[in-house]
Structure formats: structure tokens, C-alpha cells
Amino acid sequence: MAIETPKYKVIQKKNQYELRFYAPFITAQVEVQAIDHRDAANKGFRPLASYIFGENISAEEIQMTAPVMAKSYSEKIAMTAPVTVSGKGVFQVSFVMPSRYTMESLPKPRDSRIKFIQNPERTMAVIRFRGPFGKQNFDRNLNKLHYWIEAEKFHSKGDAIIAGYDPPFTPWFLKHNEILIEVE
Numbered sequence: 001m002a003i004e005t006p007k008y009k010v011i012q013k014k015n016q017y018e019l020r021f022y023a024p025f026i027t028a029q030v031e032v033q034a035i036d037h038r039d040a041a042n043k044g045f046r047p048l049a050s051y052i053f054g055e056n057i058s059a060e061e062i063q064m065t066a067p068v069m070a071k072s073y074s075e076k077i078a079m080t081a082p083v084t085v086s087g088k089g090v091f092q093v094s095f096v097m098p099s100r101y102t103m104e105s106l107p108k109p110r111d112s113r114i115k116f117i118q119n120p121e122r123t124m125a126v127i128r129f130r131g132p133f134g135k136q137n138f139d140r141n142l143n144k145l146h147y148w149i150e151a152e153k154f155h156s157k158g159d160a161i162i163a164g165y166d167p168p169f170t171p172w173f174l175k176h177n178e179i180l181i182e183v184e
Contacts, residue, residue, distance in 0.1 A: 004065045004098055005165075011123070017148045018126045019183070022119070026101060027069070027094035028052075030113045034091045036135040037162045040070045044093025045168075047111050052095060056107035065096040067163035067178070124180045125149050125156075132172045133164050138179065145179050154183040 012019040030047050034040035045068065052062040070093045094117070097106060103118055127145040131137045142160050149156055158181065165176040 004063065004096075005067065006096055006119075007099070008124075012152075014148075016128050017145070018128070019152075019154070020124050020126055020180075022122055022124055024121050025099065025119050026097040026103060026106070027117045027119060028097055028106075028109070029092050029094040029115050029117050030111075032091055032093060034089065037070045037072070037091065037138050038133045038135065040072075040091030040093050041068055041133060041162075041164060044068075044070065044091070047113060048093065048095045051109050051111060051114055055111065056109050058107045060107045062101075062107070063098050065098055066165045067096065069094045069096070069161050069163045071159045071161040122182050123184070125152075125154055125183045126178050126180050128176070128178050130173060130175055131177070132175065133162065133177060137177075138162055141177075141179050145181060149181065149183060156181050157184050158182040 006025040007023040008020040010018050011021055028048055028051060030044045032040050032043040034043055048068075052064065054061045056062075070091050072089050072091050097116070103116055106116055125145060125148065127141050127148070129137065129141045145160070146156075161180045163178045163180060165178075166174070
């Protein structure tokens with residue numbers, strides 16, 4: 001049985017990099033406090049999985065999709081002093097909803113933390129990589145993607161999103177991950 005993923009068209013491909021045009025899609029999203037993307041994905045997975053496994057007002061099970069996505073939440077705030085570091089940040093963790101649903105037809109979640117987001121069509125620069133969903137792997141591949149975006153003369157337009165395509169029991173060396181950044 002194939003797992004549904006967001007629909008996209010590859011515009012350009014070079015080694016592990018792709019420029020993709022994504023059609024609109026809907027995600028179910030929660031915000032969590034986490035140390036890094038891996039911690040965020042672990043904390044956000046449970047409420048989202050409960051929702052798709054029937055923990056919603058109509059008790060409807062929703063077909064599993066891929067990827068699970070996580071991004072740090074960046075909000076532009078006026079500069080103040082002093083600067084403090086807490087060691088944790090706010091992350092948005094998302095499940096892609098099956099394309100048969102609209103914003104109006106999705107079952108209402110019982111968990112008030114779950115919000116639905118209509119993602120518009122957009123162009124994304126993507127790097128594909130294998131391995132763990134951890135900070136070191138994320139940072140290394142994010143740097144590579146930024147370098148490629150700059151070399152190709154694209155302009156970044158948002159925060160990096162890490163996308164994991166495999167279930168938790170997949171061995172780390174077989175995991176298929178991506179980092180996506182919206183570009184102009």
C-alpha cells in the first residue's frame with residue numbers, strides 16, 4: 001500500500017538537491033517546546049498520531065501520510081536587552097492530511113492544540129539525505145542546502161522544514177529525510 005505524500009513537480013535536479021513546485025496541501029499541526037527538531041518530532045508525534053487514529057469528534061480514522069514535518073517557529077520580535085538563552089524553542093510539528101479532505105471536511109480534533117494549516121502552492125529547494133533526524137545531521141545538511149540555494153541564485157523565503165518519511169522502527173541508516181526551504 002502506497003503512502004500519500006504532497007504532490008509536487010521537480011523543476012530542477014542536481015545530485016541530492018531538487019527544486020520542486022508543490023501543489024497546495026493541508027497539514028494538521030501542533031506547537032511544542034523542544035531542544036531540536038528530533039525532540040520536537042518526538043513530542044509532536046503523539047497528539048497528531050492520536051488524532052489520525054480516531055481521537056477526533058467523529059472517531060474517524062485518517063489514512064497515514066508522509067512526511068512528518070518539523071520546523072522551528074520564528075517570529076520577528078523587536079530587539080530588546082538583555083539577551084537570554086533557554087536551551088529550548090517552539091517548534092511546529094505537522095502531519096500532511098490526505099488530499100481527499102478539505103479544511104471543512106477534516107474531522108474536528110478533540111485536542112485543542114491541533115490546528116489545520118492550508119499550505120499554498122510554492123517552490124521549495126530540497127536536499128535529500130539518509131540517517132538520523134538529529135541536530136548534527138540536520139545542521140550539516142542545512143548548511144549544504146543553503147550553499148546550493150546561494151550557488152543557484154535562489155532567494156530563501158522562510159524557515160527550514162525537516163521532513164521524515166519513515167516509521168520510527170526504520171533503522172537510522174535507512175531513514176529517508178529531507179530539508180525544504182521555500183525560495184523565489
